Amino acid sequence: MVRSLAQWTKTLSFPARISPNKSSKESVNIHQVSPTITPTLSNNSLSKNNEINTMMNNNHSSLTEVNQIYSDPESEKAIMSSVVYCIHHKAGCKWSDELRKLKGHLNTCKHDAIPCTSKCGAQIPRVLMEDHLKYTCPQRRTRCEFCNKEFTGHSLENHVGNCGYEPLYCENKCGVKVHRRHLSQHKIGDCSKRLLPCRYCTKEFVADTLAAHHIKCGRVPIQCPNRCDVNVLAREELETHLKEECTVSVHSCSFKEAGCRFKGPRYAMEKHLEENCQQHLTLMCNMVSKQQHQISSLKSALSRLSLNYSGTLIWKISDFSAKMAEAKNKEGMELIMSYSLVNNRHPLFPNGNGAGEDSHISVYIKILPGEYDALLRWPFAHSVSFTLFDQSTCPEKACNIVESFIPDPTWKNFQRPSREPDSLGFGFPKFVSHEMLKKRHFMKDDTMFIRVKVDPSKIVAV
Template sequence: MVRSLAQWTKTLSFPARISPNKGSKDNINIHQISPTITPTPSSNSLSKNNEINGIMNNNLSNNDVNQIYPDPESEKAIMSSVVYCIHHKEGCKWSDELRKLKGHLNTCKHDAIPCTSKCGAQIPRVLMEDHLKYTCPQRRTRCEFCNKEFSGHALENHVGNCGYEPLYCENKCGVKIARRHLSQHKTSDCSKRLLPCRYCAKEFVCDTLTAHHLKCGRVPVSCPNRCEANVLAREELEAHLKEECTVSVQSCSFKEAGCRFKGPRYNMDKHLEENCQQHLTMMCTMVSKQQHQITSLKSALSRLSLNYSGTLIWKISDFSAKMAEARNKEGMELVSPPFYTSQYGYKLQASLFPNGNGAGENTHISVYIKILPGEYDALLRWPFAHSVSFTLFDQSTCPEKACNIVESFIPDPTWKNFQRPSKEPDSLGFGFPKFVSHEMLKKRHFMKDDTMFIRVKVDPSKIVAV
């Protein structure tokens, strides 16, 4: 920043006291006569600076000098005092008598002087060269880009607007180009400019547009079968070949049934018409095969769902309706899902007569167990000798107060019911005709939500199978 002479002039600093050889009386007089000059470097009084500047510039009249220094001896002592340069804080190392300060300031490189190019600025001598070269408004210099000559002030306005100044493209394409050509570059040559696809009208960066054309769905293409269709959009070609192209080779719609015909679409209707009976036969054959597959799958599914634990929990729901039906239909029997004593053990099935059977008819519920022909009967020991128990669960809300009904038996090896079953198993089996009376069912919580649970358990400790 350019400062005036008054701003550069600072309070004088004295390295030693004034006139050390003078007496104390003279020193007192000096301080009394010249209170405006102080040896303390911390004073910044503007009036003191102005007085010192006046002394240095001989602007004061003799009368004024006499008023400030009425005693010639005091004046001489003051002017002989050793002081630092007023610019010592800026780096000037000069120090000498006060009377020599003015002459020093005329050559001090830290002292401000008017610009030699008459721009009006006060510039320290040490900065004058840089000022004349770089910052003086009156300097003459050339633009580094267009090489035209300008004054300093005009160059400042010119910089940033020079048409020859190279600039990087704002689209970040990496190209550096003169300002006057930049606008045309961004609209015509820049590889990062946005361009619309001429097929789908979406905008893409210029250098990616070619890659987009390779997969654009709206690019026109011809049918590869050379049918009579006009040019198609790429995204419509697949649907055209599958549903519309007349010369497209297709398989017969009865392909899954065994028809091997392949031909152009325009021949398909004729083929279907001429081979109607053949297609019907194929479909019947296929349906038959599917029926066998369904039966096989059902069998496999039933095997996967079989119980191999030797214990069956049989849930009988809607018991009231079944009881009413049993009373109207003599000998009505409910059968459980089959279960095995083990994975390779005996195959069993429980049965229940809601209205009783034999001795329990019309008064009790009868339960039985029957042995069914199993897959592994040839490996098992006969007769069947496992103990069997039936349990009717009391569904009381308090388990401690529940009272289940349990009946069990050990098979008699002489009974026919426990011999190896034939393909036609015994129709009844073995069990308890009077398992539980109809009256007992009403006394406790054997029925809940019209549902009862019966457990049939084969005691594993009695297993004699291989």
């Protein structure tokens, strides 16, 4: 590329030095040639070069105009001998030499822009020409990496993103890569994540889960396992079919609980029931008689266990050592005794509760709601006593432990009970110490007896 002197000097930069063969006389001559520029002489000797650089940066005239300004050969020689940087020094060019050599340098400077060799019209620095021709030039010839067809740079840009041979991941996230031209067919026919309707229940499922759905789909047609005259039925109807409809399924007689041992297919069951009516009636009568006897026995036992008119109950606690060991390992473990005088409940803590925890046996009484609360007198006002029996072989030497209390009628736990959860009740957290149990005969054969007495004759006046 051919430049005029004005073109390749208007962006010149001068090093901060002056050639040693330049004299102050030449500076004076330059000042005389260009009276419009005032030189500034300094200790770093940059005045002459700065004047010339300012003049050339503001001068856009032709070479003839420059010659007219500097008609003196000596002045021109001084200017052309000035040391300058390459006009591309900011881009990274390190060249620096006399001004007369700048034009020759620019013909080879790798940072200087030249027309694209493929004639795309762009001005490209020599150092970037190779990359331009290979990657960005609209006139370059290149091949698509997917279909291997040749394109110009401009047409390749339009082709990229539309090439049918470009491999793409399926949009359904099945993990498969397919060519763009086959992508639509893949999503419709091959993708494991496409939605497919179940051909039995018509609900939609992901393709790779459809087989698992068929295993449990209620509408899948199956055969009766008894191979009856029903050829096909839905899986969800099989249970009802076997119980109510299958003619060959084996069933027990409906009087099985009464003692009939017959088993047979449904078509034979009707005949069996018709032919054995008398036998079935006899079995049912025997079963009713047996049940009546059992009901009477249970009623009698229940009556003996649940009714207590004296208000006194002896509580036998067996295997006390095992219960004590369990209570020490299980926090809050309690034994319960109940009876129906006033729906009382008596919690006993083998390892203690509250102030007696880990050192005493604790006993309490709690009033529970019952069916006849409306007929009873409230608040609860009967005296309560707990007695731990000394099982000494000599009754005269026995020393029982007795604790009793009279209820405070103003205390809410002795009012008519509600269904809501309540506290323990009232009692003795330090009923008897664990050490005291070992000193006397309160336990014998690992069993102790506690009497709980509610005395209805002692009623506190309210």
